[in-house]
Amino acid sequence: MINKVMKILIKTLQKLEIPVPEHILVERSRTSEHGHFATNLAMVLTKVLRKNPMIIAEEIVNAIEPEEDFIQKVEVKKPGFINFFLTENTLQNVVLNVLERNENFGKSELGKGKKVQVEFVSANPTGPLTVGHGRQAVLGDCIARILEWNGYEVEREYYYNDAGRQMRILGLSTYHRYKQILGSQDPMPEDYYQGEYIRDIAQKIAEEQGDKYINDPDNDIFKNSAEKAVFEDIEATLRNLDIHFDRYYNERTLYEDGRIEKVLEDFKKIDAIYEKDGAIWFKGTEFGVDTDRVLWKSVINEATYRLPDIAYHRTKFERGYDKIIDVFGADHHATYPDVLAGLKALNYETNRINVIIHQFVTLTRGGEKVKMSTRKANFVTLDELADIVGKDVVRYFFIMRNANSHLDFDLELAVTEGDENPVFYLQYATARISSIFRKADKLGIDYQKAIDLSVLVTVEELNLMYTLAEFGEVVETCEKSLEPQQIANYLQKLATAFHKFYSECVVISSDEKITHARLLLAKATRIVLVNGLQMLGVSAPEKM
RNA sequence: GCCCUGGUAGCUCAACUGGACAGAGCACCUGCCUUCUAAGCAGGGGGUUCCAGGUUCAAGUCCUGGCCAGGGUACCA
DSSP states (O other), X not given: OHXXXXXXXXXXXXXXXXXXXXXXXXXXXXXXXXXXXXEOHHHHHHHHHTSOHHHHHHHHHHHOOOOTTTEEEEEEETTTEEEEEEOHHHHHHHHHHHHHHGGGTTOOOTTTTOEEEEEOOOOOSSSOOBHHHHHHHHHHHHHHHHHHHTTOEEEEEEEEOSSSHHHHHHHHHHHHHHHHHTTOOOOOOTTSOOOHHHHHHHHXXXXXXXXXXXXXXXXXXXXXXXXXHHHHHHHHHHHHTTOOOSEEEETHHHHHTTHHHHHHHHHHHTTOEEEETTEEEEOGGXXXXXXXXXXXXXXXXXXOTHHHHHHHHHHHHHXXXXXXXXXXXXXXXXXXXXXXXXXXXXXXOGGGEEEEEEOOEEEEETTEEEOOOTTTTOOOBHHHHHHHHOHHHHHHHHHSSOTTSOEEEEHHHHHHTOTTOXXXXXXXXXXXXHHHHHHHHHTTOOTTSSOOGGGOOSHHHHHHHHHHHHHHHHHHHHHHXXXXXXXXXXXXXXXXXXXHHHHHSOSSOSOHHHHHHHHHHHHHHHHHHHHHHHHHTOOOOSOO
16 A cells, blocks of 8 residues: 555656655554655655745645545645545455455565575573573564565574583583582582583483593583583473574584685785784774784684684675574674674675674563573573463563663563563454454354445544554565564554454444454454464464 | 663653654553453543754754763683
């Protein structure tokens, strides 16, 4: 609908021989007083035409050719807005359109033929995922879903490193517990991982291997067993939230197939690195960042995270993605400019990379802050949270806010499961509709028989249909903004429109014509709700 | 010090990315269930959009300078 309004405007401008601005804004009017759609076109043209916006608006409106049965009227208001009012027929046709396209209603083709990769979570396997990881997991997954809805071919990737210092400590922590299980009294060093999961892993090793490794703290069995167990746990957690990765990419392979070295060689060729104090530095200042950074440490003979990150992102370019999306927590904020600078130096189109930074989740318990650390094991795991409130609530809660905002998650509130939860409001709408159809089926109503939607004319019905049509617009907006919270906001709006309709308009009545039409409208509404919830990975129950 | 991100109703947040009168939920009042689910609907109170300037037809939104909060600023990731 919105595209059709846009086309009409462009056609009219061409007819008047007015140059068409590169970006015409047509938006949904905020209040019904202003019609269904509005444009600021006349005001934008003021500068070009050097005329009063009201006059321009009038000229445009007078030149608009009446489009069969699409627009009811066009108005000019105060500073120069042009407001479009659609006919009832236009709105009623939305229902037919939804029913026809069904589970595909709302899909766009903006990304047709394009490949995109979304990297997210990427937590090293040192322990269970925390609530903090949860936000990123759900955000990344929803972004991937948004892109799928826009026709992209999407790959979800999890990048990790099992070779660093953290992982060494993980192995040692496991060894230490193992030793304790076999009778050692040595207390656990403070900087070791204290979590209960370490004890379980050690227990298993002790049971299967006995005391074979009692004097061998560096044996790979500790680190490897821990890594395996932790990863299984992480994957299970993600599975519980309906999150699935296409690939787990291990940093180590970058070393194994020589990509790390290759980056250094190529940097050398273009004179982007130099040696100082025995370390290798990247000339960041020559490639757009504030300072030069170390790529290879001299103190311990190994790379900083920057080098493998550059090599890793290089593979993303080599793998031919049209769009590359990195989802990071705010703590990683400082890391990516250097990586981008490095890639730019290597002549890659870094504008294909889209970095999404989300702020932290602060966990509170009855208003009191809960500090979290994997090491100290005083965190609440994502699994525990999902057990308490359920997948739908977890997912919805994490994406209902803008990624840039801090997220307060009150555990006590989540546990009470009260009306506080906006997810229920949405799901309630789907359940109500299902309930209507249970009754319709019981009565054997054949609402598909003679379709006549012209009887849908109440304020609530028209508004509901108008809102249904918005779904596609929202999906397309999200293709650029990558903000799942816009889907959530839209669904709230749709649910409200439905609940209002529900309370004002009795669906199944003695009037057969109205009953049939309203059933079709309810069906269309359920389709859009389900589609939208599917984009968020939230279920649409038939009963509550 | 410098760099990011926030600051909107008592609380938690929206606001179509510069549009018209800043909107929801919770909380607080008042109504509505013998009819498809009251986890709902209708109505009410509640605002200097942190402060001060600026840009323009138009600023919560953009620019400059403050104040507050969080994150970053390593040869940690």
